Amino acid sequence: DVKVTQSSRYLVKRTGEKVFLECVQDMDHENMFWYRQDPGLGLRLIYFSYDVKMKEKGDIPEGYSVSREKKERFSLILESASTNQTSMYLCASSLLGDGYGYTFGSGTRLTVV
Amino acid sequence: AQRVTQPEKLLSVFKGAPVELKCNYSYSGSPELFWYVQYSRQRLQLLLRHISRESIKGFTADLNKGETSFHLKKPFAQEEDSAMYYCARSYNTDKLIFGTGTRLQVFP
Numbered sequence: 001d002v003k004v005t006q007s008s009r010y011l012v013k014r015t016g017e018k019v020f021l022e023c024v025q026d027m028d029h030e031n032m033f034w035y036r037q038d039p040g041l042g043l044r045l046i047y048f049s050y051d052v053k054m055k056e057k058g059d060i061p062e063g064y065s066v067s068r069e070k071k072e073r074f075s076l077i078l079e080s081a082s083t084n085q086t087s088m089y090l091c092a093s094s095l096l097g098d099g100y101g102y103t104f105g106s107g108t109r110l111t112v113v
Numbered sequence: 114a115q116r117v118t119q120p121e122k123l124l125s126v127f128k129g130a131p132v133e134l135k136c137n138y139s140y141s142g143s144p145e146l147f148w149y150v151q152y153s154r155q156r157l158q159l160l161l162r163h164i165s166r167e168s169i170k171g172f173t174a175d176l177n178k179g180e181t182s183f184h185l186k187k188p189f190a191q192e193e194d195s196a197m198y199y200c201a202r203s204y205n206t207d208k209l210i211f212g213t214g215t216r217l218q219v220f221p
Contacts, residue, residue, distance in 0.1 A: 004156075031207050040122065042199060042213035043157075050207065090157065094207060102149075102209065104157040 003027050006091050006105040013112050019078040021108050023091030029103070030096035032074035034058075034066065037088040037107070046089075049074055050096060081112045115139050115204045119212035126190050127220050134185040134215045136174075136200030145203040146176055146183040149211070152196045160185075160198070170194070190219045 007022040025032065031050050035043040035058075045058030047066040055066050063085060067075045074093075078085055088109050092102040116139040126132055138144060148160040161169045163176040163183060174185045183200060197216050201209040 035211075040213060042119075043211040045208065045210075048208060092157075096207065101159050101162070102157075106156045 004091055004093055004103050004105040006089075006108050008108050009106065011108055011110045013078075013081050013110065015082060015112055017078075017081045017112075019081045019110065019112075021076040021078075021089055021091075021110070023074045023076070023105055024072050025074075025091075025093040025103070026072065027093060027103065028071070029093035030071070031094045032068065033092040033094075033102070034064075034074065034076045035090045035092065036060070037090055043090065046076065078110075081110075083112050086110060086112045115141060115144075115202065115210050117200050117202050117210055117212035119198075119200055119215050121215045122213070123216045123218065125218040125220065128192055129189050132185075132187045132190045132194070132217065132219075134198050134200075134217065136183045136185065136212060138181050138183065138200075138202045140178075140181045141204070146174070147201045147203075147209065148172070148174055148183075148185050149199045149201060150196050151199070157199070190217075192219050192221055195219045 004025045013019050033048050034046040037043050044060050046064050048056045049068045065077045088107050090107050091105040094102045118137045146163040150160040151157045172187045199214045200212040
């Protein structure tokens with residue numbers, strides 16, 4: 001029944017490491033998103049992709065990059081992890097044109113030490 | 114900038130009491146409004162959207178364009194309603210902006 005899968009539930013990384021967060025969806029959705037979820041700040045959009053190899057910056061892209069080589073997979077990359085990137089990361093997908101009914105993954109809680 | 118405001122971080126009620134989670138949005142065009150819910154140890158999921166005008170799990174939300182509000186209401190809260198609730202509005206194409214969330218606690 002799982003439709004959006006995030007590869008890791010918990011992750012601990014060291015400052016300066018390159019970190020990859022993976023997300024896969026099996027619903028053939030065109031749109032995929034990466035959000036970070038922080039208490040008191042809600043969900044903030046990091047990056048958005050509406051097609052393979054297409055990406056668009058969200059509200060807080062600094063320190064992050066993304067990759068979408070296949071329709072079903074959307075990766076978030078922290079080029080050099082920092083402690084202020086400790087957060088819960090949520091991946092979501094939706095259909096193009098009917099894009100507001102997001103399906104979310106279960107999240108990856110990343111701790112940078 | 115588009116904005117969604119949820120003024121309450123925490124709302125605590127007793128079982129059977131009415132619940133109203135407040136949401137105000139910045140006015141721009143004709144946005145679609147949504148409520149998402151995250152129960153403990155579960156993923157965030159869509160609760161309802163204003164264009165559907167439906168009631169889900171006893172919750173309703175009416176879009177008030179004059180007050181730019183989309184408050185979520187339920188006449189009689191249940192313990193299983195305890196969760197984190199996020200209001201969201203559409204902007205640009207297929208993108209949503211979320212509020213900061215309200216944690217609802219329903220005590221027995």
